[in-house]
Amino acid sequence: MRRVVFLAPYVKHYRLPFFDLLHAVLQSDGIEMRVLYGHPNSLHEARKDNAVPPDSYGRPVKSYWIADRFVYQAAWREISEADLVITPAENKMLLNPMLIALRSAGVKRVAFWGKGDIQPARLSQPDRWLRHRLAATVDWWFAYTPQSAQNLRKNGVSCGITPVGNTIDTAELQRECDAICSACVQEARVGMDIRPGPVGIYCGNLSRNKHLDFLFAAARRIAQEIPEFTLLVVGNGPLRNQVELVAVHERFVHYVGPRIGREKALLLKMADVFLLPGAVGLAILDAFAAQLPLITTALPDHGPEISYLTPGKNGLITAHEEQAYASAVVSLLKARSRLVAMSQAARIGAEEHTMETMVRNFRRGILECLGLPVVDSKIESRRESLAKLQFVPNGRT
Template structure:
């Protein structure tokens, strides 16, 4: 929500009205329990119609889109309105821009789905890229560089850093006692949606291997999703695994302060910036499904990119925990990286891109 509040303020200063249309999530998204409503001054809450198990979406706002000077949509094949507004462009209503998400590895290049996505995106006349790597993806498809705005997708890093700093030693000690974790033991953290791409089976397999070498290793798991039963079972079977559900604000900050490493062997997204804000090295695997934010990870600088093998992953965590100097170095690298990204900078870039795109329209 912070992004849209800042963006609304930027645009309001130059006489541009921002309206964000959003609606009910599909089953998998709703299971994360991390959604909020936007203020009425910014948000337009509409009825979402989901088809084919949440893969196809229709929102009844086509007339509003036609009347807008600039429409920004996610580059999603399953959003029906994207095709309708693209068709409207053939009759002279060229107001379409894309907010472009794309994994760093184009594993499905050449697939039918990818060809549809490429052709659909070419119907726009401005593109907002999640990261620099996304911009490179667009350039490869012939999108003009002058019509691409790189956002460097972010979260409220400074706000989270303030929460972390405000936590005192007594609060940390009390929270550790509440969780039943002995003082001084190594603690890992996972925070994110509980769904298949996060590879939770892999995570718990690796944790068993870590605990075979470091029996006092504890894992905190924050989040919710369709695989919560798997996490609850792991919690029930091992007193060193602590499932806290979806956590926000103070409780989330306490967990990030307690941990020494951030474990995410599956898809890495914006949680990487929360980890960096807390000075936690992020440890993941070299797989092709990561979100664009994986670009923020510099191997052996602010985290580790490990071979896609649970034994190799566990060994990397064990080695890091047994090397305080390396852990301190990666922690410092994570903190330094967190200062390169901010929601304030993202909102500013977004506003400048919208203003530039309207001048071109």
């Protein structure tokens, strides 16, 4: 039996449905899949959104963090038994240069998985040089989006590339949102002392690249135009104390901490728009699954998932200027028919980026990398058999 190993310094709760389904699908192909995971550094531990994969494919390994920035995983026994090692394309992975050396010696097949932004401006010159140097030295790339794949080709990567369509479990979040009735939303609003009126929501990591200061400044301008406006902030991260302080002093800001599952769906259901002026990543699919248009700004540090947004259709991209952003939000909230149309388009966006599609793409790339024939797999039926799996932070039930 062939064996595929994923290296993961930590596993986020939103990745478990992907690993669950891919494991089941590869098993039907006669391929054993393992996820070698360690413990997160202090930054990711503080987010409280980490999870433990099931024993059917998860294997805990010792991890050693250096200055909370670089990680070494003691996983050589598992790596030696693997036919293919799939590792994040990140400089923090100290095993990556060693894996490349094994690959160069013809000992191991190695694939990268990631954004494909091999020379991002936010990295130092040495970091950019190393990322660019390593990018073209693997057997295969699993790129987040088609745009990621195009970027890799432009930068000289000639190996096989599979655009996977990076996503979350949009179908599950849609089901959770659809199951919440209007009376439940109203009861929750009353319980949280949220007055009648439009609601904007931010749901994600509380970090600097999300431009939360900008968000609060723009929200003040929105509240001046629409006094009954409320901003819900959901999430955790290094700026939590700052967010809590803002919520104390600004009546229209409600901070609720991190939420997942039905609790998160209930908060999304309260909202009219998803506000994320900073770096857009997978949060765009939270918005779309909840039928919320996403409003962001023109910045160079968005993730490749920004390509899922079609300005004017399922969201907006404004200039990175507080008044321009606030004006766009106010205009949308006051134009009910336009808001409804964009909300419907957002829902369609979620249905275009499903977990089944991501797993199907990943499976095809793995089979092609291993030189195995690619035949159709009934991924949807596999998904149904996993429907009763439920995950919680830092564990499974």
